[in-house]
Amino acid sequence: MKNTLRWLLACAMLACLCGCVLQAQAQDSEASAGQGDRQVVSGGHGSYLPAGESAQEVVSVFGSTKVDGQVSDAAVAVLGNVTVNGTVGDSAVAVLGNVYINGKVSGDVVAVLGNVKLGPQAEIDGQV
Numbered sequence: 001m002k003n004t005l006r007w008l009l010a011c012a013m014l015a016c017l018c019g020c021v022l023q024a025q026a027q028d029s030e031a032s033a034g035q036g037d038r039q040v041v042s043g044g045h046g047s048y049l050p051a052g053e054s055a056q057e058v059v060s061v062f063g064s065t066k067v068d069g070q071v072s073d074a075a076v077a078v079l080g081n082v083t084v085n086g087t088v089g090d091s092a093v094a095v096l097g098n099v100y101i102n103g104k105v106s107g108d109v110v111a112v113l114g115n116v117k118l119g120p121q122a123e124i125d126g127q128v
Contacts, residue, residue, distance in 0.1 A: 047077075051086060064097070074107070081114075091126065 038055045040047045046063040049055050053069040057076070064080035072089040075082050081097040084105060091107035092099055099111045102119030108126035109116055116128055 046080065049086070065094075067092075067103070085121075 040049055040055050040058045042060045042063050044062050045060070046065065047058045047060040048066045049058050049069040049071060051068040055069070055071055057073040058065050058067055058071055059074075059076045060080050061078045062080065063077065064082070065075050065077040066083045067075045067086045067088060070087045070089075074090045075084060075088050075092045076095075077093075077097050078095045079097060080094065082092050082094045082099045084092050084099075084101045084103045086103045088103070088105045088107070091110065092101060092105050093108075093110045093112070094114050095112045096114065097111065098114040099109055099116045100119065101109055101116070101122040101124065103121060104123040104125075106125045109124055109128045118124075118128075
């Protein structure tokens with residue numbers, strides 16, 4: 001029990017640190033050379049990548065991440081949920097949140113202090 005509380009405290013501190021570092025509004029680097037180089041990052045609310053669009057990564061701190069498009073790297077949420085209906089080239093990770101996969105994830109699927117649920121279209125190449 002004591003180790004669990006220490007681990008939970010460390011995760012909460014990490015989440016607070018990430019929240020302080022990121023701005024409290026979404027940043028979408030569409031000005032990049034290619035749309036696949038774009039990063040969707042949000043602090044204080046969710047991030048969403050629509051179907052037909054691509055990004056290198058989609059990250060939310062204090063919000064949920066939803067991917068209907070194609071992410072070449074990772075989909076991450078700290079203190080929020082991750083939903084993947086599209087494609088993620090690396091991992092789908094939620095810290096203090098749940099993960100729902102109904103698409104393809106080429107890497108691992110991780111929920112730290114949360115649950116992982118797989119939909120009927122889920123395809124995972126890594127570990128759950």
